Amino acid sequence: MDILFLLIPLSVILVLVILGGLWWAIYSGQFEDIETEGERILHED
Amino acid sequence: MNSASLIGLDEPTEWEKFSHVVSDANHEWESHVVVEGMHCAACAINVEKALKSVKGVTNAEVNATSKRARITWSSDITKPSAWMEALDVAGYPALPANEIFNLDARRKSQRLMLWRLLVAGFCMMQVMMYAYPSYIASVGDMTMDIKNLLRWASWLLTLPVMFFSASPFLSNALHDIKKRQMSMDLPVALGIVITFLVSTAATFEPNGWWGSEVYFDSLTMFVFFLLTGRWLELRMRNRTSGALDVLMRRLPSSVERIQSDGSIERVAVSRLKLGDVVRVLPGEAFPADGVILSGETRADEALLTGESKPVPKMLGQQVIAGSYNLMAPVHMSVDQLGAETRYAQIVNLMERASVEKPRLALLADRIAQPFLWFVLVAAFGSAIVLWSGDHGRALMVAVSVLIVTCPCALSLATPAAMITISGALARRGVLVRRMQALEALTKIDTVVFDKTGTLSQEGMSIGQIRVKEGFDMNQALNIAAAMASHSLHPVSQALVIAYQKLHGETHAAPLTQVKELSGAGLIAESEFGALKLGSARFCDLAQPSGEASSVHLVSESGWIASFDIEEAAKADAVSSLHDLQAAGYEVVLLSGDSQPAVTSFAKKVGIQNMHGNCTPQDKLTFLQKLQHAGHQVLMVGDGLNDGPTLAMANVSVAMGQGVPLAQAQSDFVVLNNQVSMILILILQAKRTMRIIKQNLIWAFAYNIVCVPLAIAGLLPAWLAGLGMALSSLLVVGNALRLSSLPNEIAREV
Incomplete structure (x- = not known):
């Protein structure tokens, strides 16, 4: 079970990385207007 | 533009x-x-x-x-x-x-709140994973090393939850302690801090007096639930206050002003002056009260008058600030600005009503404070009692007690419902001026109506029609209506409307040379010879001694027909009064008009109990008599002439678009002039009080059940957090049911 000593710290780092992703999503406005983006595909450019 | x-x-x-x-x-x-x-x-x-x-x-x-x-x-x-x-x-x-800078600040705080929530949520999930093995492992399955490793990982991921996600609770609590006041965040913050300290100590020194149990999973879950609750609550509240908000932020920030040389300049609304001429584009809100000077359009006045259909606006017609221009650009004069506008008065009223707390809310607030102290004492007490056993466990029981109590449900119960209902009513054209009145409205048993402007409409209607032997009534009406269509006099319009009601379009009766003699009547040529339409004197008839006033149609050969003129009842008056009486309310009509006029009007709308010839003093005395007899009276008036009576009644409603809102003495103002709103209002008041009572009962029951459970140590901290979050959500959600008013009056008395 020694592998856990590597995997668990790795999982902590992974969580922090994902949190970083969430931070980016929130502060780039991903959650501000949820409807427009969904309809964009219906409009040809 | x-x-x-x-x-x-x-x-x-x-x-x-x-x-x-x-x-x-x-x-x-x-x-x-x-x-x-x-x-x-x-x-x-x-x-x-x-x-x-x-x-x-x-x-x-x-x-x-x-x-x-x-x-x-x-x-x-x-x-x-x-x-x-x-x-x-x-x-x-x-x-x-x-106003962009304003908005930026709001967006920033919303983002921060979501960010806090997501950090708590994500860390919670991972901490849960680390905690899971110790729940399922039997003794000896896990080595001490692995156990410690998982705890350290949990501790690490709890840090952001503790110091970032939960920081609003902590800083609020600190602030309150500094100001020496009790608040709802204090028990919560205390619970979080104790849990964190106990678990941290156990992680790094498992052999201390605090025991070896860690509660990181409970802590993160609790913070997450709490934040979720507040987040949802905020969104729900934003949704309901939306109607009021939309109304209050309606005026445009800038508008196109026509210069004296005819050019157009865009200026801030605050720089407009009385007498300016502005151009209002479709989609813009009218910046001021005024009159259309050129062009015609339709206006959306729904939130200001309750009129849901677009209102046509022709040359010379009034437009009100805050209503929307829907169709075409128009020029308008600026006649009233700022605080003088009807719009500003409405906003002012709403703002005042929304800060007033109803009696029930005050009661809940009074209970909440001592209740919080009780919670602190109970938590402290249970920790002391259990101290002799496992110290760590004793502390966690105290934490559960701190967390599970939900004073917020108690203090949210009333205001949440009140805000929701006043928003919903505003959308339907009813302004709540005094929140307290909602409660009083549920006890009403008698509804007293004033006649003019309340049940009757502006303008006239045609009552009884008498015709010469052998002459067809419809034909007489047709001729009269055809003549009258050349005139704008209210009586003429009543004739036209009366005919249209019976037959649709006005038939062009063979008339020539129709002429209006101003202030007297109409004359015309036809197959019956020269015709006259007008008062008895104009038609050379003997003044009839009858009760109602009338117009007459005569030809050269003599009298043809007489049309009695009556005050028109509002379109929905008859059915609404019937509904009110069917719902068990005693309906009374009081009027200053002559007894015969009142009698015939009352008969038309179906009221048995009526009194004519009333001076304002008579109305007051009558009201007092009713109240002495133990009745709870709702007075409905036009808000202009019956101020004292409205003030005297248990609850009062002012009706009509002409009401100067600032002076109206009533508890409610019905902007859209519909009589049917009275019953809707009563029913909604009952519904509101019912929901408030449900909320209060829930808040009490929840606390009465959960606090003893927590003291007994039966509620783990995470469950306590979930319970608290759900409890306040339930209260807000229940109140939210009020936001939809039934379109038809549901038979749900």
């Missing part, structure tokens, strides 16, 4: 008001505008396309929800007037968003 008015925006000092520099190198600016005329997400995409097609616009983002666009452009290549015009052409006129 024509291009001339936009040129003004090309001055750097002007565009700086709604823009800021992004990069100095290529003179890139970021501007914010409010886009009008967007209805859906698809519109937002069209607006973006229109903007991006302009050369020099490097980026455009449009938010369909907030109706705002952010445009990045280079001042070397383009000017604001260029892309503003492109928007115009696309059919979405835009206005500079001067």
Whole structure:
């Protein structure tokens, strides 16, 4: 079970990385207007 | 918006008001505008396309929800007037968003709140995973090393939850301690801190007096539930207060003023003066009360008068500030500005009503304070009692007690419902002036109506018609209506309407040379010879001694027909009064008019109990008599002539669009003039009180059940957190049911 000593710290780092992703999503406005983006595909450019 | 008015925006000092520099190198600016005329997400995409097609616009983002666009452009290549015009052409006129800095602050706080929530949620999941093995492992399965490793990992991921996600609770609590006041965040913060300290100590020194148990999973879950609860609550509240909010933020920030030389200049609404002429574009709100000077359009006055259909606005007609111009550009004069406008009065009323607390809310507030102290004492007490055993466990029981109590449900129970119902009523054209009155309204048993302006309509209607032997009544009415259609006199209009009600369009009776003799009557030529329509004197008839006034139709050979004139009852008066009586309310009609007129009117609308010839003093005495007999009286008046009576009644409703709102003495104001709103109002008041009672009962029951459970140690901290969050959500959600008013009066008394 020694592998856990590597995997668990790795999982902590992974969580922090994902949190970083969430931070980016929130502060780039991903959650501000949820409807427009969904309809964009219906409009040809 | 024509291009001339936009040129003004090309001055750097002007565009700086709604823009800021992004990069100095290529003179890139970021501007914010409010886009009008967007209805859906698809519109937002069209607006973006229109903007991006302009050369020099490097980026455009449009938010369909907030109706705002952010445009990045280079001042070397383009000017604001260029892309503003492109928007115009696309059919979405835009206005500079001067209040953008305000909005930025709000968006920032919303993002931060969501970020806190997501950090708590994500860390909670991972901490749960680390905690899981110790729940399922049997003794000896896990080595001490692994156990410690998992605990350290949990501790590490608890740190952001503790110091970032939960920081609002902690800082609020600190603030309250400094100010020596009790608040709801204090027990919560105390619970969080104790849990964190106990678990941290156990992680790094498992052999201390605090025991070896860690509660990181409970802690993160608790914070997550709490934040979720507050987040949802905020969103629900935003939704309901939306109606009020929309109304209060209606006036445009700038408007097109016509200069004396005929050119158009865009100025801030605050710079308008009385007597100015402004052009209002479709999609814009009228900035002031005034009169249409040229053009015709339709206006959306729904939130101001409760009239849900667009109202046609012709030359010379009144428009009100805050209503929307829907169809075409019009010029209007500025007759009333700012605080003088009806719009400002409505907003003022609503603001005042929304800060007033109803009696039940005050009661709940009074209970909440001592209740919080009780919680602290109970938590402390249970910790002391259990101290002799496992110290760590004793502390965690105290934490559960601190967390599970939900005083917020108690103090939210009433205001949440009240805010919701006043928003819902406002959308239907009823303003709540005094929240307390909602409670009083549920006890009403008698409804007293004033006649003029309340049940009766402006204008006249035709009552009984008498005709000469051998003459057809319809024919007489047709001739009279055909003559009357040449006149604008109220009685003439009543004749036309009476005929249209019976037969649809007015038949063109063979008439020639119709002429109106101002102030007397009408004359015309026809197959019956020269005709006269008018008063008895005009028609050379003996003044009849009868009760009602009437107009007469005579030919050269003598009298043909007489039409009795009556006050018209409002369209929905008869059915609404019937509904009220069917619901068990005693309906009384009081009027200052002559007894015969009142009698015939009462008969028409179906009221048995009526009194004519009432002086204001008589009305007061009558009301007092009713109240002495133990009745709870709702008085419905026009708010102008019956101020004292309205003030005297247990609950009062002012009716009619003519009410000067600032002076109206009533508890409610019905803006849309519908009599049916009275019963709706009573039913909704009952529903509101019912929901408030449910909320209060729930809040009490929840606390009474859960506090002993927590003291007994049966509630783990995470479950306590879930319970508390759900409890306040339940209360707000229950109140939210009030936001939908039934379209028809549901038979749910």
